Each structure stands twice: as structure tokens, then as C-alpha cells.
Amino acid sequence: MHYLTLPFFKEVEQAQSILLAGAGGGFDIFCGLPLYFGLRDQGKQVHLANVSFSPLFSATGRWLSPALMEVTAATQGNSRYFPEMYLAQWFAAQSEQVPIYCFERTGVQPLLTAYQTLIDLLHVDAIILIDGGTDSLMRGDEPGLGTPEEDIASIAAVHQLPLAHKLLLCLGFGIDTFHGVCHAHFLEAVAELARRDAFLGTWSLTKEMPEVQRYREVIEAVLRAMPKHPSIVSTSILAALDGLFGDVHSTGRTAGSTLFINALMxxxxxxxxxxxxxxxxxxxxxxxxxxxxxxxxxxxxxxTTLPATKGWVNLPI
Incomplete structure (x- = not known):
């Protein structure tokens, strides 16, 4: 059955110390948790990092570089919004001590230093960036870029690192329509990357998978801890996993918009x-x-230098 192995898994087969990092911050790292649980069950060392939207300067934790803090279950910070802290606390409730390495929202150069610090500290031999959504594939001339700053800073920083295995995963196809992303241009980007032998395939999460069940447990626990700050991406993915379809709203944050919850998410x-x-x-x-x-x-x-941007394209399906 080796011929059915996805290229992605061949790419990380030899890696022993893998850094999973949320590229766009917020709940992006949570989108990598099914993969985290799966890779860890294979005996690999897997570490978690995320661009943090919480004010790290007011939190307690060990600073590893000017833009990098180690957040643990003992960390104290903004209780209203600090998903990384609550994630570390969830692990502690499972009798596991899993630090979450938090990057400040910053420019590319401090982020590059922070990533190099983690490579040296954790002996990382592979980095997997996780994007909750698909705006990380917008190249700049599309009609809408979504929320590009954090994603693109992460991509630009990791691009400069001298590692053989550097990958990007997107989860949540269609969700970024809420942020003005045209998904025809995402598919166009996938086609271009396929021509460059850079597309490593897709695979689906299902609610029966143990890794996905743990992912759901984590999301629900963190959302209970931060009831005023639900994640549009995470709630949409959970709705799709449950088989919901169409204009289904799991959070009031999307009120007034039209959603299209579906299995591609x-x-x-x-x-x-x-x-x-x-x-x-x-x-x-x-x-x-x-x-x-x-x-x-x-x-x-x-x-402002572009003579024009691409036009919006509705998917002909």
C-alpha cells in the first residue's frame, strides 16, 4: 500500500523533531492539533508554536528571544483572550506538560531570530506552518488578501531558514470568504504550485478519527474558557466535521454574513x-x-503600485 502514501508524509518520514507553528496566529495552531497527535503517536518529537494575539508583555513566562516567549500551564496572562495559555492548561489537565512557544506579532526579522532560537533549542529538523484558512496562498495581486500580515511574516521568516523540510498546511477551505478571499485564486495557486512539484496533496479529517476527537475536546475546552472570543475558523471546521451544510452560524461573530459550511473545510x-x-x-x-x-x-x-488587481472569479461549480 506504499503507493497510496501522500507525498506530505514521505516528506516528514525521516524528521524526528518537528515544530508545528500557527502561521497566522490566533487559533491557527489548533488547526494543527490533529496532525500533532498523529505524529506524536508515531514516536516523533513534536513542538507547538503560534503567533500570539495576546499581550505577551503582560504575561508571565520565559523569554527566549525579544519576540519569543515560552508559555506553560503556570503562565499568567490576559484571561479574556489567551488561547495558548489555555491550550497549555488543557495539556496539564491530561497530566502532560506541553509548552506553547509564542511569537509576538512582529516583522520578519525578529520572527526569523525567534525561529532560529527554537531550532537551536529544540534541535528542530522540520517546520510545518499551519494556516487556519487559505489566505496564506495569496500572492498579492488578488482582489482581497484576507488577513495577510502574520501568515506572510511567518512564511517569509521560515523561508530563510537553512532546513531541508519546510512545509505549509492549510485547513478550512472556504472560510476566508468571510475575509474577502477569492477561492478561485487559491485553487489557481494550488495549480501553479503543483506545476512546481510543491503541492503535496490533501487529506480529510473526519469526526471518527481519535486525533480529531481530541482536537474537538481541546477547542471546546478553550472556547469555554474564552466565551467572548470564539474562533470563526475553528467553529466552522467543527460544524463541517459534524456534517452541517450551508449558511450555518456557530458564533455571533459571523452574524450578517452568508456562510457556506461544507465538507471541503x-x-x-x-x-x-x-x-x-x-x-x-x-x-x-x-x-x-x-x-x-x-x-x-x-x-x-x-x-498601490499594482496597475490593477485580479478580478473576482466565482467558482463554476
């Missing part, structure tokens, strides 16, 4: 990271950035 889309980075039209414009403000300005400036 449960697919992992897998890519080699370097070709993803190389197709970003403004990559060289952001490599020097130090702050998130620098990054936002560079993207906005690039957009």
Missing part, C-alpha cells in the same frame, strides 16, 4: 514552503521589516 492542503514564499510578489519588500506596522505598510505600499 475539513481538508488539509499541503505544500512545500519555499515555492509558496517565492511566488509572493512583495516578498523582497518585507524581508527587512522589524515591526507589524512595518509589515502592514509594506504590503499596502506594494498594493
Amino acid at each position: 475539513t481538508l488539509y492542503w499541503c505544500f512545500r514552503l519555499d515555492p509558496v514564499a517565492q511566488r509572493i510578489l512583495y516578498l523582497n519588500d518585507i524581508l527587512h521589516t522589524q515591526t507589524i506596522r512595518d509589515l502592514t505598510y509594506a504590503i499596502e505600499l506594494f498594493r
Whole structure:
């Protein structure tokens, strides 16, 4: 049955110390938890990191670099919104001590230093970035980029690291329509990456999988701890896993919009990271950035130089 092995799993077969990192912050790292549980069950060391939207400067934890904090179950911080802290606490309730390495929302250069710190500390030989959604594949000339800053900073930083195995996973096809992303352009990007031998396949999560059941348990526990800050991405994926379909709203945050919950939201889309980075039209414009403000300005400036953006394309299905 080896001929049915997805290229993604061949790519990480020899890796022993894997860093799973939420590329876009917030709940992105949670989208990697089914994979985390699965890889760990294979005997691999797997570490968790995430761009944090919580104010780390007011939290307790060990600073490993100017933009990197180790968050544990003992960390104290903003109780209203700190998913990484609550994730570490969930692990502690399972009698596991799993630190979550939190990156500040920053420019590419501090993020690059933070990633190199983790490589040295954890002897990382593979990095897998996780995007909850699909806006990480927007190259810059699409009609809407979603919320690109954190995703693109993560991709640009990891692109510069001297590792053989650097991958990107997207989970939640269709969810970023809420943020203005045209998914025809996502599929166009997948086709381009396939031509460059950078598309490593897709596979579906189902609610029967033990790894997915644990993922659901974590999400529900963290959402109970932060009831005023539900994740649009995570609640949409859980709804799709339950077989819900169409304009189904699991959180009031999406009120007034039209959703399309469907089975495609449960697919992992897998890519080699370097070709993803190389197709970003403004990559060289952001490599020097130090702050998130620098990054936002560079993207906005690039957009003003475009003679036109691509038009919106409705999927003909």
C-alpha cells in the first residue's frame, strides 16, 4: 500500500523533531492539533508554536528571544483572550506538560531570530506552518488578501531558514470568504504550485478519527474558557466535521454574513514552503521589516503600485 502514501508524509518520514507553528496566529495552531497527535503517536518529537494575539508583555513566562516567549500551564496572562495559555492548561489537565512557544506579532526579522532560537533549542529538523484558512496562498495581486500580515511574516521568516523540510498546511477551505478571499485564486495557486512539484496533496479529517476527537475536546475546552472570543475558523471546521451544510452560524461573530459550511473545510492542503514564499510578489519588500506596522505598510505600499488587481472569479461549480 506504499503507493497510496501522500507525498506530505514521505516528506516528514525521516524528521524526528518537528515544530508545528500557527502561521497566522490566533487559533491557527489548533488547526494543527490533529496532525500533532498523529505524529506524536508515531514516536516523533513534536513542538507547538503560534503567533500570539495576546499581550505577551503582560504575561508571565520565559523569554527566549525579544519576540519569543515560552508559555506553560503556570503562565499568567490576559484571561479574556489567551488561547495558548489555555491550550497549555488543557495539556496539564491530561497530566502532560506541553509548552506553547509564542511569537509576538512582529516583522520578519525578529520572527526569523525567534525561529532560529527554537531550532537551536529544540534541535528542530522540520517546520510545518499551519494556516487556519487559505489566505496564506495569496500572492498579492488578488482582489482581497484576507488577513495577510502574520501568515506572510511567518512564511517569509521560515523561508530563510537553512532546513531541508519546510512545509505549509492549510485547513478550512472556504472560510476566508468571510475575509474577502477569492477561492478561485487559491485553487489557481494550488495549480501553479503543483506545476512546481510543491503541492503535496490533501487529506480529510473526519469526526471518527481519535486525533480529531481530541482536537474537538481541546477547542471546546478553550472556547469555554474564552466565551467572548470564539474562533470563526475553528467553529466552522467543527460544524463541517459534524456534517452541517450551508449558511450555518456557530458564533455571533459571523452574524450578517452568508456562510457556506461544507465538507471541503475539513481538508488539509499541503505544500512545500519555499515555492509558496517565492511566488509572493512583495516578498523582497518585507524581508527587512522589524515591526507589524512595518509589515502592514509594506504590503499596502506594494498594493498601490499594482496597475490593477485580479478580478473576482466565482467558482463554476
